[in-house]
Amino acid sequence: MRGRLIGLDALTQRDLGAWRELAGRALEPNPFFEPEYVLALARGLGQQGAVSLAVAEGRGDWQACMPIGTGRWHRIPLPAVSTWRGHNLYGLLGTPLVGRENSREALAALLQATLKGHRSCFTALEWVTSDGPVAAVLEEILRGARRVPIRFETHERAMLRRREQPDYLERTLSSKHRRELRRQRRKLSEALQGDLRTVDRAGEGAAVDGLIELEAAGAKGERGTVLAAAEGHAAFFREMCRNFAEQGRLQLLSFGTSDQALAMKCNLRAGDGLFMFKIAYDEEFSGYSPGIQLEVDMLDVFHKTPNVDFMDSCADPNNAMINRLWPDRRALVTHVLRRGGATEQLTRPVLLAARSLRECNRRRKS
The missing domain is CATH 3.40.630.30 (Gcn5-related N-acetyltransferase (GNAT))
Known part of the structure; x- marks a missing residue:
């Protein structure tokens, strides 16, 4: 060797x-x-x-x-x-x-x-x-x-580890908290007058740019910690997404109505795992927790993705939201x-x- x-x-x-x-x-x-x-x-x-x-x-x-x-x-x-x-x-x-x-x-x-x-x-x-x-x-x-x-x-x-039953949320959130999330989702649907769903837009160049723009519009944009803060960072993201999409290993999830994305998330697939890279949400609708709504849907997406045994949040250890939702470490x-x-x-x-x-x-x- x-x-x-x-x-x-x-x-x-x-x-x-x-x-x-x-x-x-x-x-x-x-x-x-x-x-x-x-x-x-x-x-x-x-x-x-x-x-x-x-x-x-x-x-x-x-x-x-x-x-x-x-x-x-x-x-x-x-x-x-x-x-x-x-x-x-x-x-x-x-x-x-x-x-x-x-x-x-x-x-x-x-x-x-x-x-x-x-x-x-x-x-x-x-x-x-x-x-x-x-x-x-x-x-x-x-x-x-x-x-x-x-x-x-x-x-x-x-992190998430696959279980026989998709009871991830039940392990981490109380029934009261789960009811509140369902109430927020219902009110958000009424406010937008449309059905809410999460779809995978991997391979769509417009979706990649949409995540960049959605992230830049929030508080992170003001702090300069977003992809759009430097042209090289955005160029990296576009190239990387294109590379993984060509291999069928990109998830670019969009939560919202058919014509409005309220939250977006980029995951990469490798081996038997999914790895979270970016999440962004429209802060105008923060009262309805669109980012958390997407994460709740992500639990179902994870469980239904074949041949995937775990998902790494790749998040900061002190990320309160993901620590509360995901039961494993x-x-x-x-x-x-x-x-x-x-x-x-x-x-x-x-x-x-x-x-x-x-x-x-x-x-x-x-």
Whole structure:
């Protein structure tokens, strides 16, 4: 097994084929590390020349892969290699793509490539799932590491796991709250003088632009945290949606009447999972909770989607709305692996101090 680093701007057609093939047989799906997502995001952010892929190769195929960046990480004054998430709004999961065969050897080669490929003091693996098959392999590797890795950060976020019966809402909301949502929906239908329904508009360019516009019209638009805030971000979203739609792996759900979208949601499909990317709603109708109405419909869409066993909210851990609606949780962890050399004695105390400061800031905000 051989590990190496490849710049995004140096990828060949053969490389792209190997990357897609690996994503299709990965131990755990991660659409945010697939070429249809990574390349579109790097182009949108203008970072094609700043991103590399760490790759493990064996028997002529790619066996593991993850995008990486170099430089400062979380303002720590030491050179680092870290998972490339591109932007805090769009880097939603950091689990490497790892093949089902020779997974331990492949992941070990991948990590070695990141530690030896640049003049850095450490490698940071951000937002890796902590309870899946990749985590099991990773923990085995880390237990045998010469230098004890640092568990820098952990957090949980909402997710859905398939059940035999679609009783997801009954598990999380009281009967009183469910009645209130039904009342709001009825009143909204009366106000608009039309039937309300949720439809999938994947593949419609107008629907993609509609979500961009709907998101920009709300409070997020004023804060500048929307796709429309920068042309490159909107261009990334359009390209990414087009890529996944062409493969039949895009959900672009629209809730409203036949001629008016009140809430929209973008999900990506990979393996046996759905991954939420964006949701937006018309704040003019916030009294009727259109965003929550769409999420309620999403529970039914999820249960009826064949060959899907889970859905990752990809939401902030403190997102009260989704935490209340979705009964399950997914844990993510960030590991830091130190590199040997002259700076080794300095690296550990600096990382531990940075972790303590980060934990203090999180407690203060919560």
